[in-house]
Amino acid sequence: MTLLSLHDLSVARGPCQVLSGVRAEVRAGEVIGLLGPNGSGKTTLLRAALGLLAHGGSSSLAQMPPRARARAAAWLPQAREIAWGMPVAALVRLGRLPHGPAGAEAAVARALARMRLQDLRARSATALSGGEQARALIARALAQEAPLLLADEPIAGLDPAAQIGCMQVFAELAAAGGAVVVSLHDLGLAARHCTRLWVLHRGRLVADGAPRAVLTPGLLAEVFQIRAHFADTPDGPVFQPLALLGQ
Amino acid sequence: MRYGALLILLGGLVAALFVASLLLGASSLGPRESLVALFSGDGAAGVVMREIRLPRALLGVLVGGALGLSGAAMQGYLRNPLAEPGLIGTSGSAALGAVLAIHTGAYAAFALALPLAALAGAGLAVALITLLAGREGRALRLILAGIAVSALAGSLTALVLNLAPSPFAAAEIVFWLMGSLADRSMLHVALAAPFAAAGALVLLRQGRGLDALTLGEDAAASLGVSLRRLRLGVVLGSAALVGAATAVAGAVGFVGLVVPHLLRRAVGAQPSRLMPAAMLGGAAMLLAADIATRLIAPERDLKLGVLTALVGAPFFLQMIRRMGREGA
Numbered sequence: 001m002t003l004l005s006l007h008d009l010s011v012a013r014g015p016c017q018v019l020s021g022v023r024a025e026v027r028a029g030e031v032i033g034l035l036g037p038n039g040s041g042k043t044t045l046l047r048a049a050l051g052l053l054a055h056g057g058s059s060s061l062a063q064m065p066p067r068a069r070a071r072a073a074a075w076l077p078q079a080r081e082i083a084w085g086m087p088v089a090a091l092v093r094l095g096r097l098p099h100g101p102a103g104a105e106a107a108v109a110r111a112l113a114r115m116r117l118q119d120l121r122a123r124s125a126t127a128l129s130g131g132e133q134a135r136a137l138i139a140r141a142l143a144q145e146a147p148l149l150l151a152d153e154p155i156a157g158l159d160p161a162a163q164i165g166c167m168q169v170f171a172e173l174a175a176a177g178g179a180v181v182v183s184l185h186d187l188g189l190a191a192r193h194c195t196r197l198w199v200l201h202r203g204r205l206v207a208d209g210a211p212r213a214v215l216t217p218g219l220l221a222e223v224f225q226i227r228a229h230f231a232d233t234p235d236g237p238v239f240q241p242l243a244l245l246g247q
Numbered sequence: 248m249r250y251g252a253l254l255i256l257l258g259g260l261v262a263a264l265f266v267a268s269l270l271l272g273a274s275s276l277g278p279r280e281s282l283v284a285l286f287s288g289d290g291a292a293g294v295v296m297r298e299i300r301l302p303r304a305l306l307g308v309l310v311g312g313a314l315g316l317s318g319a320a321m322q323g324y325l326r327n328p329l330a331e332p333g334l335i336g337t338s339g340s341a342a343l344g345a346v347l348a349i350h351t352g353a354y355a356a357f358a359l360a361l362p363l364a365a366l367a368g369a370g371l372a373v374a375l376i377t378l379l380a381g382r383e384g385r386a387l388r389l390i391l392a393g394i395a396v397s398a399l400a401g402s403l404t405a406l407v408l409n410l411a412p413s414p415f416a417a418a419e420i421v422f423w424l425m426g427s428l429a430d431r432s433m434l435h436v437a438l439a440a441p442f443a444a445a446g447a448l449v450l451l452r453q454g455r456g457l458d459a460l461t462l463g464e465d466a467a468a469s470l471g472v473s474l475r476r477l478r479l480g481v482v483l484g485s486a487a488l489v490g491a492a493t494a495v496a497g498a499v500g501f502v503g504l505v506v507p508h509l510l511r512r513a514v515g516a517q518p519s520r521l522m523p524a525a526m527l528g529g530a531a532m533l534l535a536a537d538i539a540t541r542l543i544a545p546e547r548d549l550k551l552g553v554l555t556a557l558v559g560a561p562f563f564l565q566m567i568r569r570m571g572r573e574g575a
Binding site: 052066067073074077082094097137144 | 458511517
């Protein structure tokens with residue numbers, strides 16, 4: 001089942017084309033890693049796909065009415081904003097806004113359990129550490145229980161256990177029939193935990209495929225200016241960036 | 248404390264202060280005769296109760312509730328505990344309208360000219376702000392537009408003061424600007440109540456949207472909240488409330504800033520829960536301040552706005568100190 005399809009999605013900011021001609025699809029069961037250097041258009045792609053940004057071309061999500069879209073896709077922005085110190089459980093419950101009150105408590109409890117936040121549920125959200133706040137906000141997006149989750153650098157700044165835990169939660173969502181598009185800078189985690197990778201370079205989608213097929217020496221040199229070691233081990237694929245090129 | 252219990256407590260406080268406001272005044276009526284006179288309306292006591300004390304107490308509830316509620320909504324919308332209902336320029340423009348009515352002498356010919364001019368000022372400010380704030384529905388341009396309109400209204404008010412024909416006229420304007428509930432009639436109540444009620448209805452309906460804004464504008468929009476409609480609701484609702492309050496009571500500061508902050512922790516910081524609580528809390532604070540003006544110096548006509556600001560300013564300083572300590 002297709003959860004998102006993008007046709008020639010483009011975004012211009014003044015004279016500058018920040019995203020051009022992106023064609024892609026997301027199907028149920030996928031965890032798609034969205035890669036690219038800073039400023040390559042990852043956030044712009046996700047926001048335009050949701051219809052939060054004026055864009056050319058089309059996105060299946062952007063065409064939906066707001067409430068229906070909120071049930072079809074959850075969005076986890078990169079800026080981790082928590083304006084008020086409400087209890088963590090109340091913060092997570094904000095994810096239930098597009099739905100009625102029915103089943104809200106159960107969904108909040110599931111999301112808290114997934115992110116291991118049960119013990120913090122009554123704490124004020126602004127009193128948490130940065131990493132705990134990030135997990136609470138991920139739980140908020142999970143509580144929305146939309147088939148598709150778009151997450152913008154959700155694991156930046158998390159400890160290794162939380163990073164792996166978060167990628168595993170995404171894999172579970174995909175296994176349960178959903179899909180996740182997650183923008184990442186950690187190519188190693190992307191290689192291990194994503195079923196597919198999209199690589200953005202200067203606003204264009206330059207690669208779309210399985211991690212092994214995408215993370216080639218040529219692409220790494222062209223897009224990231226690095227070389228890396230990629231090996232298939234008994235523990236799964238291992239990817240380690242090694243050095244900058246041209247030095 | 249449970250949320251329901253808090254609302255009942257605040258409601259009880261408002262009711263008690265309302266009765267106290269009815270029972271206290273210049274004429275030496277006993278509590279019992281006061282209430283009897285209020286319900287019968289007979290004789291001089293009846294006139295005092297129905298024409299003087301009842302409108303004053305009703306306006307205390309109305310103005311305080313309006314300021315508390317619009318303050319909570321504005322802080323929730325701007326996601327800033329230092330925001331206050333006058334931030335978008337409506338109270339300054341309402342004051343300008345009233346000051347013009349005093350200056351031109353229109354209000355001497357027609358008693359309601361002053362509140363009507365104030366309401367017109369608030370309406371003009373809203374029109375200007377919605378024009379300036381752009382179509383995108385983001386908060387930043389609204390703040391900037393509000394600051395511009397506030398500054399314009401403030402400088403025009405100063406200009407009117409500057410051009411006042413006599414020191415007495417200037418003093419009259421200055422006293423009005425300090426805010427008061429004295430010598431208001433049921434006509435004032437009837438004029439302000441529809442605006443206040445409409446504004447309150449509009450704001451209380453924005454609770455879910457304001458809650459979602461806790462996560463930022465982008466996340467709120469992704470949850471299905473229309474940022475444009477939310478902003479329009481907050482601007483219109485708070486302008487109706489602040490315009491009505493300023494029109495009948497003058498510029499009463501700090502209630503809209505302080506009350507939401509005092510109650511935020513107790514309601515779990517959710518804007519949707521804070522708004523009803525701040526409405527009750529604002530009514531209680533204003534009734535208390537108005538009673539205090541009568542108790543502290545009954546013969547000196549102490550102004551309401553002076554007292555709320557006197558109570559409010561130290562609290563404000565304390566809040567800033569605490570923010571500095573927490574490094575926020």
